[in-house]
Amino acid sequence: MYKIKVHVYLKENILDPQGKAVTNALHQLGFNEVQTVRVGKYFQLFTDNVDDIESRIKSMCQKLLVNEVIEDVDFTIENAA
Amino acid sequence: MKVAVLVFPGSNCDQDMLGAWQLMPKVECQYVFHSESSLEGFDVVAVPGGFSYGDYLRCGAIARFSPVMKALQEFAESGKPVIGVCNGFQILLEAGLLEGALLRNEGLSFICRPEKLRVANNHSMFTSAYSENQVLEIPIAHGEGNYYCDAETYARLKSNGQILFEYENNPNGSFMNIAGICNSKGNVLGMMPHPERVVESLLGGTDGLPLFHSILNFCQHKTA
Numbered sequence: 001m002y003k004i005k006v007h008v009y010l011k012e013n014i015l016d017p018q019g020k021a022v023t024n025a026l027h028q029l030g031f032n033e034v035q036t037v038r039v040g041k042y043f044q045l046f047t048d049n050v051d052d053i054e055s056r057i058k059s060m061c062q063k064l065l066v067n068e069v070i071e072d073v074d075f076t077i078e079n080a081a
Numbered sequence: 082m083k084v085a086v087l088v089f090p091g092s093n094c095d096q097d098m099l100g101a102w103q104l105m106p107k108v109e110c111q112y113v114f115h116s117e118s119s120l121e122g123f124d125v126v127a128v129p130g131g132f133s134y135g136d137y138l139r140c141g142a143i144a145r146f147s148p149v150m151k152a153l154q155e156f157a158e159s160g161k162p163v164i165g166v167c168n169g170f171q172i173l174l175e176a177g178l179l180e181g182a183l184l185r186n187e188g189l190s191f192i193c194r195p196e197k198l199r200v201a202n203n204h205s206m207f208t209s210a211y212s213e214n215q216v217l218e219i220p221i222a223h224g225e226g227n228y229y230c231d232a233e234t235y236a237r238l239k240s241n242g243q244i245l246f247e248y249e250n251n252p253n254g255s256f257m258n259i260a261g262i263c264n265s266k267g268n269v270l271g272m273m274p275h276p277e278r279v280v281e282s283l284l285g286g287t288d289g290l291p292l293f294h295s296i297l298n299f300c301q302h303k304t305a
Contacts, residue, residue, distance in 0.1 A: 010184075014229065015254065017189045064146075067139055067175070069182040070229060 002050050003080035004057060008066050008073050009040030046080070053077060082300050084110040085123040087153070087169075089144045094130035094167065094277065101277035101289065102127070105297050115147035120156045124300050128153075130167030130222070130275060140183065140225050141171035150176055162206055162296050163269045167223055170261075170271035179264055179271045180238070181230035187254025191224040195285070197249035198260050198274060202242045205263060206299035207270045210291035216249060217288040219274040226273040228255040228262075241265055246272055 010016050019037040026034045043065060047053070057075055066073045084102045088095050095112060102110040113120065120126060134143035144150070150172075157163050157178050165173040173179045186192060195218045200211040211217070230238065235257060238244050246261035253273075261272030276289030 014184065015187065017185050017187055017227075017254075021189055064138070064142065067142070067182055069174075069231075070184060 001080050002047055002053075003078045004043075004045040004047065004053070004075055005078065006043040006045060006057070006061065006065060006073060006075040007040060008043070008061075008071050009038055010070055011072050014070050050077065082108050082125070082297065083123045084108055084125045084127060085113040085120055086110060086127045086129055087115065087149055088112045088129075089115045089131070089133035089147060089172075091133045091135055092129050092131035092168070094275065097275070097277045098127050098129040098166070101280045101293055104280055104290075105293055108297065113149060115144070115149050118148045118152055120149070120152040123156070123161075125162045125164070125296055126153060126156055128163070128165035128169030128172055129277075130169055133168055133172060136168075136225075139171075139175065140168060141173075141175040144168075144172045145176040154178070157264075157269050160266060160268050162299060164207065164292075164296070165269075165271040166275055166277065167221075167226070167273055170273055171225070173269060173271045178269050179262060180234050181228055181256075181259075181262070183225050183273070184227040184229050184254075185225050186223070186227050186252075191222075192226075192252050193222040194220065194252075196221045196252055196260075196274060198246045199249055201244045201247045204242065205245055205267055205270075205295075207263065207292055207295050208245050209298060210295040217246075218279070218286055219276055219288055220278050220285075221252060221274045223253070223273055226255065227253045228259040228273070230256060230259075237265075238262055243267075245270065246274065 018039045022037040198217045200215045203213045247258040251258045263270045276292045279286040279289040
């Protein structure tokens with residue numbers, strides 16, 4: 001079994017109001033060392049079949065998991081057996 | 082003239098949209114469920130607001146894979162009018178029928194109130210019954226209506242006259258106050274404000290009516 005970790009996050013130049021609200025909340029709690037928070041999404045995909053997997057994940061991202069207008073993505077493939 | 086109002090699981094402005102079209106003379110309108118694969122015989126398609134598929138993943142991201150969306154792609158390519166309001170706008174963007182994306186509102190709040198809009202271009206099949214720069218009051222009701230596109234896309238939208246509506250007092254952080262845009266062919270409109278909610282003075286205003294009349298005029302002239 002393989003575990004694919006897909007991280008999707010807003011592009012750097014795009015304002016993240018949710019992250020800003022979390023930053024403010026952390027500051028209110030006294031965690032002033034945090035300068036910026038960016039909130040993203042994390043997908044876990046499980047599969048036994050890793051044939052051509054890199055290009056298939058890229059295709060999944062492009063077609064569904066990521067809106068390329070506003071989001072960037074990276075992923076890792078781990079052997080979870 | 083026949084109008085289709087698409088219905089997805091989670092659509093909740095479909096009745097308002099149908100009701101608005103029913104006020105138009107000589108218009109036959111009906112719901113078309115997301116599982117249908119044909120839009121044959123229709124002259125206009127309206128994609129209503131709501132929370133299709135619970136807004137899972139991204140607003141409109143799942144709805145775009147409905148069988149009816151394939152038919153809608155072909156319908157749009159044929160040059161007939163398509164209007165997407167609120168979640169309908171989000172679906173049209175996800176489907177690639179319009180350019181850009183909608184982000185979370187700048188202030189994070191879900192905003193539900195009347196908002197002033199300016200008609201930025203009245204030379205379109207959707208806005209011909211308005212006057213240029215006319216200021217309208219049309220309600221918005223969304224949490225993710227913060228329109229975004231890159232500078233290059235904006236320049237193209239602007240020079241082609243694809244920006245049809247702009248907010249007078251930007252409520253959500255939308256880039257360059259954009260409230261509604263159309264595609265380069267001019268037959269697909271997406272807007273966050275709800276024109277279908279202001280079609281009867283008893284219900285607070287009629288600023289949405291000219292939009293429906295504009296589309297009607299376009300269709301009638303085409304068949305005449």
